[in-house]
Amino acid sequence: MSKRILVILSEFGYWGEELLGPVVTFDEAGYQTVFATPTGKRPVALPPSLDPGYIDPPLGRSVTTPEVAVAARELDESARLDNPLSLEGWIPERPYLADPDPLRKLEAYYRDLTQIDADIEAYDAMTIVGGSGPIADLVNNGRVHDLILAFVRADKPILAECYGVGCLAFARDWDDRKSIIWGKHVTGHCKEYDYKDGTGFVGVDFNMGPPPYPLEYILRDATGPDGRYHGNVGRVVSVIVDYPFVTARSTPDSFTGGQKLVEVLESGLRRYGW
Numbered sequence: 001m002s003k004r005i006l007v008i009l010s011e012f013g014y015w016g017e018e019l020l021g022p023v024v025t026f027d028e029a030g031y032q033t034v035f036a037t038p039t040g041k042r043p044v045a046l047p048p049s050l051d052p053g054y055i056d057p058p059l060g061r062s063v064t065t066p067e068v069a070v071a072a073r074e075l076d077e078s079a080r081l082d083n084p085l086s087l088e089g090w091i092p093e094r095p096y097l098a099d100p101d102p103l104r105k106l107e108a109y110y111r112d113l114t115q116i117d118a119d120i121e122a123y124d125a126m127t128i129v130g131g132s133g134p135i136a137d138l139v140n141n142g143r144v145h146d147l148i149l150a151f152v153r154a155d156k157p158i159l160a161e162c163y164g165v166g167c168l169a170f171a172r173d174w175d176d177r178k179s180i181i182w183g184k185h186v187t188g189h190c191k192e193y194d195y196k197d198g199t200g201f202v203g204v205d206f207n208m209g210p211p212p213y214p215l216e217y218i219l220r221d222a223t224g225p226d227g228r229y230h231g232n233v234g235r236v237v238s239v240i241v242d243y244p245f246v247t248a249r250s251t252p253d254s255f256t257g258g259q260k261l262v263e264v265l266e267s268g269l270r271r272y273g274w
Contacts, residue, residue, distance in 0.1 A: 002031060003029070004032045004033075004034060004122060004123050005022075005026050005034070005126070006036060006125070006126045007033050007036070008037075008127065008138065008147075009035060009037050009129050009133075010038075010138050011039065011133070011137055012134075012137055012204065013045065013131055013133035013200065014043055014044075014129045014130070015130055015132075016045040016069070016076060017068050018049075018164075018248075018251060019075065019076075019129045019254075020071055020072045020254065021256075022127050022255075022258035024255070024258070025255060025258030025259050025261075025262055029266070031124075034085065036087055037085075037086070038086075038087050038088060038137045038143070038144075040087075041084075042083075043084065044076065044202045045072060049064060049072065050073045057196065058192060058193045058195065063252065064251070087141070087144065090116075090143075091147055092108075092113060092143075093142065093143065094109055113146060116147065116150045117154065120147075120150050120151060120154055123151075123156065125156055125157045125264070125265060126148070126151050126157075127158070127159040127161075127261070128167050130161035130162025130164040130165075130251075130254075131164075132163060132201060132208075135166070138166075138167050139163065139166035139169075140170060145167070145171040148167060148168065148171040149171055151244070152180055157244045157245070157265065158246070159246040159248070159261040160188075160246070160247050160248070161248040161250075161254060162188065162189050162250050163188075163189055165186060165187070165188035165219060165248075166219075168222075168245060169181060169222035179222040179223075179224075181222050181227065182222065182226075182227060183223065183226040184223055184245060185223070185228050185229075185240050185274045186229060186247040187229070187231065187238045187253075188219050188229070189211075189215045189249060189250055190216050190232075191217070194210060194211055195210055196210055231249070237249075238273070239257050239260055240272065241260050241269055241270065241273060243269075243271070244264075246261050246264060
């Protein structure tokens with residue numbers, strides 16, 4: 001049977017190649033892809049990611065080839081993204097302790113979470129697509145965290161790209177509150193690649209300035225003394241496999257990230273890049 005990959009996208013803008021790279025790779029492997037967003041709204045690519053003339057400020061060059069720009073736009077405009085699953089409609093929301101009758105609601109929350117373990121039997125892996133959008137609606141999204149934890153419990157691999165790796169850093173069991181990447185080796189958007197100004201989101205009309213946090217610092221802290229963050233600054237590609245996680249630093253790593261996830265699923269790859 002064909003493997004199925006659950007692909008999580010922001011509603012505030014994903015980077016075109018960071019969706020294109022994994023999806024093309026999954027298509028070539030004969031996999032099915034199922035897309036999901038926080039509320040079921042159709043995802044939209046960040047406009048600069050579809051423009052081969054856009055010069056990335058930290059790198060001083062374009063990061064999007066004309067060929068990738070065309071293919072990413074075709075995917076962005078295709079019917080494949082028209083009806084994503086809604087995480088809001090699927091994953092229960094943890095109640096506030098200040099809610100009326102909080103104990104009964106907490107019991108119901110945990111009871112509903114057991115259904116998620118059954119639901120994800122339909123999937124072989126998950127991918128969290130990068131771009132600046134995840135900063136706004138994925139990284140600190142409790143439903144995303146609960147979904148990640150379910151995949152980890154089921155021993156199913158997860159590919160996370162760029163700012164999407166932040167979701168892994170904050171996915172934690174509420175009992176010990178330790179990041180699931182504690183002791184792991186990961187990569188992600190490095191400090192040298194951060195914008196000084198103009199971090200963009202779809203549907204938000206204001207100048208964000210720099211990113212609201214340096215992802216590298218968060219990942220360094222979340223991996224702890226026995227893990228490690230790898231920036232690989234100066235290297236064209238940075239992809240790390242430390243099972244069950246496949247992490248990709250930024251745009252140029254998208255195709256390799258997808259390929260390594262396929263190797264995890266098909267060849268049992270457990271370690272790569274460190």
